[in-house]
Amino acid sequence: MKHTISVLVKNEAGILSSVCDLFSTRGYNIESLTVAATVDTTFSRITIVTTGDDVVIEQICKQLNRLINTIKVVELPKSADKCIDRELILCKVTAKDEARSEILRIAEIFGAKIIDVSPDTYTLEYSGDNRQVLAIITLLRPLGIKELVRSGLVAITRENQFVNLNK
Amino acid sequence: MSAESTVRIEKMTGARMFLECLRKEGVDKIFGYPGGVILHIYDELYNCDFIKHYLVRHEQAAVHAAEGYARITGKPGVVLVTSGPGACNTITGIANAYYDSYPLVVFTGQVDTRLIGNDAFQESDIVGITRTCCKHNYLVKSIADLPRVIKESFHIARTGKPGPVVVSLPKDILTSRMEFEYPEKLNLPGYNPTYEGHPIQCRKALKLLCEAQRPVIISGGGIIHSEAWMEIRELAKKLNIPVATTLMGIGTYPQDDKLSLGMLGMHGNYWANLAVSNCDVLFAVGTRFNDRITGCLKRFCKDAQVIHVDIDPCSISKNVHVDIPIVGDAKNVLNLMLHEYNTGKYSYDYNMRELWVKQIESWKLNKAIRAVENGIMSPQTVIEHIYNKTKNMDTIIATEVGQHQMWTAQLYKFNKPRQLITSGGLGTMGFGFPAAIGAQIASPEKLVFNIAGDGSIQMNIQELMTCVDYKIPVKIAVINNGYLGMVRQWQEKMFNKHYSQTPITSPDYVKLAEAYGILGLRITKDDEIDAALDKAIAYNGPVIMDFVVEPFEMVYPWVLAGKPLNEVLLSNLEKGE
Numbered sequence: 082m083k084h085t086i087s088v089l090v091k092n093e094a095g096i097l098s099s100v101c102d103l104f105s106t107r108g109y110n111i112e113s114l115t116v117a118a119t120v121d122t123t124f125s126r127i128t129i130v131t132t133g134d135d136v137v138i139e140q141i142c143k144q145l146n147r148l149i150n151t152i153k154v155v156e157l158p159k160s161a162d163k164c165i166d167r168e169l170i171l172c173k174v175t176a177k178d179e180a181r182s183e184i185l186r187i188a189e190i191f192g193a194k195i196i197d198v199s200p201d202t203y204t205l206e207y208s209g210d211n212r213q214v215l216a217i218i219t220l221l222r223p224l225g226i227k228e229l230v231r232s233g234l235v236a237i238t239r240e241n242q243f244v245n246l247n248k
Numbered sequence: 249m250s251a252e253s254t255v256r257i258e259k260m261t262g263a264r265m266f267l268e269c270l271r272k273e274g275v276d277k278i279f280g281y282p283g284g285v286i287l288h289i290y291d292e293l294y295n296c297d298f299i300k301h302y303l304v305r306h307e308q309a310a311v312h313a314a315e316g317y318a319r320i321t322g323k324p325g326v327v328l329v330t331s332g333p334g335a336c337n338t339i340t341g342i343a344n345a346y347y348d349s350y351p352l353v354v355f356t357g358q359v360d361t362r363l364i365g366n367d368a369f370q371e372s373d374i375v376g377i378t379r380t381c382c383k384h385n386y387l388v389k390s391i392a393d394l395p396r397v398i399k400e401s402f403h404i405a406r407t408g409k410p411g412p413v414v415v416s417l418p419k420d421i422l423t424s425r426m427e428f429e430y431p432e433k434l435n436l437p438g439y440n441p442t443y444e445g446h447p448i449q450c451r452k453a454l455k456l457l458c459e460a461q462r463p464v465i466i467s468g469g470g471i472i473h474s475e476a477w478m479e480i481r482e483l484a485k486k487l488n489i490p491v492a493t494t495l496m497g498i499g500t501y502p503q504d505d506k507l508s509l510g511m512l513g514m515h516g517n518y519w520a521n522l523a524v525s526n527c528d529v530l531f532a533v534g535t536r537f538n539d540r541i542t543g544c545l546k547r548f549c550k551d552a553q554v555i556h557v558d559i560d561p562c563s564i565s566k567n568v569h570v571d572i573p574i575v576g577d578a579k580n581v582l583n584l585m586l587h588e589y590n591t592g593k594y595s596y597d598y599n600m601r602e603l604w605v606k607q608i609e610s611w612k613l614n615k616a617i618r619a620v621e622n623g624i625m626s627p628q629t630v631i632e633h634i635y636n637k638t639k640n641m642d643t644i645i646a647t648e649v650g651q652h653q654m655w656t657a658q659l660y661k662f663n664k665p666r667q668l669i670t671s672g673g674l675g676t677m678g679f680g681f682p683a684a685i686g687a688q689i690a691s692p693e694k695l696v697f698n699i700a701g702d703g704s705i706q707m708n709i710q711e712l713m714t715c716v717d718y719k720i721p722v723k724i725a726v727i728n729n730g731y732l733g734m735v736r737q738w739q740e741k742m743f744n745k746h747y748s749q750t751p752i753t754s755p756d757y758v759k760l761a762e763a764y765g766i767l768g769l770r771i772t773k774d775d776e777i778d779a780a781l782d783k784a785i786a787y788n789g790p791v792i793m794d795f796v797v798e799p800f801e802m803v804y805p806w807v808l809a810g811k812p813l814n815e816v817l818l819s820n821l822e823k824g825e
Contacts, residue, residue, distance in 0.1 A: 091438060095387070099379060106380045136565070143562040149384045149404060152438045 083112065084138050085157040085166065085236050088127040091150040092118055099148050100127060109133060109141055113168075113233030124152065130234050157236050161210075166236035169208045171196070172218070175225035176203040184224060191217050202227060259425040262391045263288035266355070266422070269398040271298055272430045275326050277317065277689060278302070279310040283330020284370055285419040286357035302689065302718060305710040307334050309682035311341020311412075312708070315350050316646065316686025319669050322475070324351035324405045325686065331357040332370030335416075336377070340676060343381040345412040347673025348496060349473060351405040352412035353398075354382075361389060361418045374416050383411030391424045396431050403434055408441030409560040410473055441559060445576030450584045453531070453555045453572050458596040460529035462604045463489045466512065466541075469496030469672070470534015470558060470578050472665045477501070479582035480533065486589060488601040490608055492520040494535050496672045499662040509608065513541035515654040518805045518816045519611035524549065525814035531555045534578050536563040538673065539809075547812035557581050616658075616804035617819035624798040625774050627727045628655055633777040634697065634725060635660045637785070643667070643695045646684035648704030649675045651733035654803045656699050678707025684722045685714060695723070695785065702728040702754045712764045715790040723784045724792045726757060729799040737802050757794035767791040 090096045097116055104111050112130040119126050131141065138156060145154045158164045176184050184203050188195060193207035207217055211234065218229065260268070266289055270278070279302045282290045293301055304310040307329045314325025325345075329338055335356035345352045359368040364387075375387045384404050386397045394417075401413040457463055467480050477500045484491045484507050491501040492509040501508050509520035521543075524530065530552045535541070537556075542548040545567060556563075556570040557578055564573045574581055588594070618626060631652070638645075645660060646669040647653040653670055662668050669687055671679040684698040698705075705726050715722055736750040761768025767787045771780045771794065784791040806817045 095375060095379075098376065102379050140562065140566060147560070147562055149436065149439045 082134065083130060083132055085159075085164075085234060086129045086131065086138075086142065086145070087155045087157055087236065088129065088145055088151055089119070089153040090125050090127060090148075091152065092123050092125040093150060096125070096148070096150045097127070099150070100129075100145065103144050103148070104131070104141075107140075107144070109137065113231075115233040115235050128233070128235050157238060162239065164236055164238050166210055166234050167208050168211065168214050168234050169206070169232040170214055170218070171204060171206055171230040172221060172226060173197075173202050173204045173228040174221050175201060175227055177201060180224050184221070187217065187220050193217065258427070260428045261288065261292075261425050262394055262417075262422040263292045265391070265394055265426070265428050266398070266417070267292050267296055267299060268428055269395055269430060270326065273398070273402045274323075276300060278326040278328050279304060279313045279317075279686065280328035281307050281310060281330070281334060283332075283334045283357060285359055286328065286330040286334075286417070286422075288419070288422040289328065289417075301328070302714065304682070304714050306708065307337035308341050308678070309685075309708050309711045309714070311338045311352065311354060312344065312676075312679050312682035313686035313689070313711075314352050314354075315341065315345045315348075316669055316683030317690045318345070318350045318352060318686075319683070320644065320666055320687045320690035322666075324353050324402055327352065327354040329354070329356050330370065331359055331374070332372045334370075335374040336372050339377065339381065340674075342378055342412045342414060344671055344674045344676045344679055346381050346383065348671065349410050349469060350412075351410040353401045353405050354412055354414045356414065356416050358387065358416045358418040360420045362420070364418065374414060378414045382414050383409075385414035385416070387416045388418065388421050391421050391426045394421060395429065399431055400434060400436060403436070404439065408439070409470075442561070442575045443559070443577040443580055445557065445574045445581035445584055447584060449572060449574045450581055451588055453557075453574060454585045454588055454594060456529055456553060456555060456572065457487055457489065457531055458594045460527075461597070461600050462527045463487070463529040463531060464509070464523050464527040465489050465491040466494065466524070466530065466532040466535055467491055467497040467500045468494045468533060468535025471497055471500040472534075474534065474559070474578040475665075476533075476577075476579035476582050477665045479579055479586060483582055483586055483589075486586070487596060488598065488605070489531070490523055490605060492516070492524060494538075494541055494672075495657055495670065497535065498657060499665040499667045502663040503661040504663060507605070511657050512813070514543070514807050514809070515658065515803050515805060516541070516807075517658070518614040518616070518818060519608055521805070521807065521813045521816055522611050523608050525812070527552050529553050529555065531557075532568075533557040533582070534559075536560075537567040539567070542567060543807050543811055543813040543815075614816075614818060617821075619802040619804070619820045620798050620800050622798065625772060625777075625795065627652060627729060627795070627797040627801050628659060629774055630725065630727060630771075630777060630795045630797060631655050631659045631699065633781060634699065637778065637781045638695060638697065641695050641785075642693070643697060644669065644684070644687050644691065646670065646680040646687060646696065646698045648680040648698075648700045648707075649677045649734075650701045650704060651729075651737065651801070651803050652699050652701045652704075652727040654734075655727075677701075677704040681705060681708050681722070681724065682711050684724075685711060685720050688720045688722050689718075696721075698722055698724045700724055700726050701733060702726055702730065703732040703752050706752075706754065709760075712760075712766070712790065712792075716764055716766060719789065721787075721789050721791075724790070726754075726792065726794050727797055728754060728757075728794050729797050729801070730754075731799055733799075733801075734803070740800075740802070741808070754794075757792045761792045764790075768794070770794045770796065772796045
C-alpha cells in the first residue's frame with residue numbers, strides 16, 4: 082500500500098541523509114522523495130512516497146519524529162478530496178514523420194507543453210497526479226521515449242487540513 | 249547603551265571556549281586521547297584546573313569508561329578524541345551507549361573545514377559514520393555555533409530517552425577567536441520529549457491492573473534512567489504484583505523481596521519466564537521488548553493484555569502489540585498511577601493475587617541444574633563466593649559479555665539500581681573493564697569488581713595501565729575457562745560440538761599483573777576462593793584474579809533463540825532442538 086509522508090525539517094546539511102539512513106537501515110523502501118525549502122527558508126519540506134502496511138508506516142512516522150531536526154511528520158490522507166498530489170515529468174520523445182502530429186495531439190489532450198523541439202524529437206513538460214502521469218507515459222511509450230525525468234510526488238492538503246508548523 | 253555593555257569582551261579561541269562550555273555544563277572529568285587536530289584543546293587542558301582528563305590506552309575504552317561514569321552518576325560521560333582513527337575507534341562505545349540509552353557527549357577532532365571531504369590526513373566522516381548509532385550528531389562549521397552546539401548536545405544526551413551525542417570539531421574552529429557567550433535558552437523545535445503520561449491512559453492502566461487475576465510487571469532499564477525504582481516498588485507492593493526485571497533493569501526491584509521474580513528472558517529464571525507467559529495483564533515499564541526477553545514473538549504473552557510505558561514512542565508496538573500505550577517518563581506515570589490508587593477508588597481481589605503468587609512460588613522449585621559436577625571449581629561457585637563476600641559492602645559489579653555475564657545476572661542478588669554495569673543491547677565484549685574504571689572514578693569510595701571472561705578481558709586489557717596510572721583499584725575476576733564460553737555453549741547444543749575457533753588461550757595473568765606492577769592471583773580450588781577475595785579486597789590497588797574453572801559448564805536456564813519463553817531448558821539432560 083502506498084503512503085505519502087510529509088516531513089517538515091530544519092533546513093540543515095545532513096538532515097536528508099538522516100532521513101534516508103533511517104529508511105535504509107530499517108529496510109524500508111522509498112518510492113520517491115522530493116525536498117525543497119518552505120516559505121520560511123530555515124525549514125525544508127520532504128515529501129516521501131513509501132510502501133508498507135500500517136504497522137510499518139506507523140514505525141516510519143515515529144522514527145522520523147524521533148530525529149532531532151524534524152519538526153513535524155504527517156501522513157497525508159489518500160483521498161483526493163482531502164489532499165492534492167502532483168508530479169512533474171519531462172519527457173523527450175522520438176518525433177519523426179506522422180509521429181510528430183500524434184505527439185502534439187497527445188500533448189493537447191493532456192495539456193502538456195512542448196518545451197524543446199529538434200528535427201527528430203519533442204520534449205514535453207507535464208504535471209498531473211499519479212494516474213495522469215502514468216497515462217501520458219503509457220501513450221508516449223510506443224512512440225519511442227528517449228529520456229524520461231520524473232520529479233517525484235509533491236502533495237498538499239486541501240483547505241482546513243493544516244499541515245504546518247504550529248506557531 | 250550602558251557603560252558596561254560597551255566594554256570590549258576579550259575574544260577567546262575555540263579551544264578555550266570549548267573548556268568554558270564544559271565548565272558551564274558542570275563537567276569536571278573527561279576521558280580521552282590526544283592527537284593532531286585536537287592539540288589546541290589539549291594545550292588548553294595543560295593548565296586547566298577545573299577539568300581532570302583521564303588518558304586511556306585506546307579510544308574505545310575512553311567511551312566505555314565515560315559510559316561507566318554515566319551509569320553511576322546519571323550525568324553525561326564526556327569523551328575527547330582526535331579525528332580519523334581516534335574518532336573511528338569510538339564507534340563501538342557510542343553504539344553501546346546508544347543501545348543501552350546512556351548519556352554521552354563524544355567530541356572528536358576533525359581536519360580543517362577547508363580540507364573536509366578532500367581525504368586529508370586522518371580525516372573521517374564521523375558525522376556520516378555515527379549517524380545510525382547515536383542520538384544526534386553535529387559538525388561545527390563556525391565558531392559562532394560552538395557554544396550553542398555544546399549546550400544542545402548535553403541537553404539532548406541527558407533528556408528524553410538518553411543517548412550519545414557526537415560533536416565533530418574542525419581544527420580551524422578551535423583556533424579561530426570570538427567573544428564567548430553561553431546561550432541561556434535552547435531552540436530545538438523538533439525535540440520535545442513527552443514526560444507526562446496521558447492521565448486517561450494511566451487510569452485505564454490502573455483499572456486493568458486492578459481487575460487482573462494474574463498480573464506481572466516487567467521493570468526495564470528505563471526505570472533506572474527515570475530514577476523510578478521507589479515508585480515501581482511501591483506500586484508492586486500496593487497492588488501485590490510480582491516483578492520481573494530485564495537485564496538492564498536489574499537492581500530496580502530488590503531480589504530478596506517476596507514479589508521479585510528476578511531476571512526474565514533467554515537466561516532468565518524459569519519462574520519469571522513462566523509467570524510472564526501465563527499472565528493475563530503485563531505491565532511493562534521502560535523496556536523495548538528485545539528479542540532476548542520475548543523469545544518467539546508470536547507466542548509472547550499471547551493471551552495477555554499489555555500495558556507499555558516508555559518515553560520513546562518508537563518502542564511502543566514495535567515488537568509486541570500493546571493494548572494500553574503510555575508515552576511518558578516512568579516516574580511521572582507511576583506517580584500518577586499511585587496518586588490515583590491512593591484516592592481509594594480502586595481495589596483488587598487480594599485472595600486471587602495470593603493464589604497467583606503461590607502458583608509462582610511452586611514454579612520457583614524449578615532451578616537450573618549444573619551441567620558438570622566433577623570436583624573442578626565451577627564458575628558459578630566463584631560468582632556465588634564473590635556475592636557472599638561483597639553483598640554487605642557498597643559494591644558495583646561490572647561484567648563483560650558472555651557466560652560469566654549471565655551467571656552474574658543470575659547469581660548475584662542485586663538489590664539496588666546502578667549496581668550492575670553490563671552491556672545489554674549491543675553485547676560488547678571488552679566493555680566491562682573500562683566501564684568499571686569509569687564507575688570507580690565516579691565513586692572512588694565504592695568497591696568495584698569487574699567479573700570478566702578470559703575472552704572478553706583480552707579485548708581491552710591494555711587499560712590495566714590506565715588503572716595503574718590513576719590508582720584505580722578495580723578488582724578483576726577473570727572466569728577463565730579457556731573458551732569463548734557462550735559461543736561454545738551454542739556450538740555444543742546446536743552445532744554438534746564443533747568448537748570452531750572458540751578455544752581461546754590467555755597470557756599468564758599473574759605474570760601480567762606483575763608486569764603492570766599490580767597484584768595477580770591464581771585460584772584453582774574452591775577452598776582458595778575466599779582467601780583470594782579477601783586479599784584482593786584488602787589490596788590497595790587494581791587486582792587480577794585468575795579463576796581457572798571447569799570449561800564445560802553451561803548457562804541454564806536457557807530458552808533457545810526463537811523458542812517461546814515458556815520452553816525453558818534447566819539442564820543438559822533436556823533435549824533442545
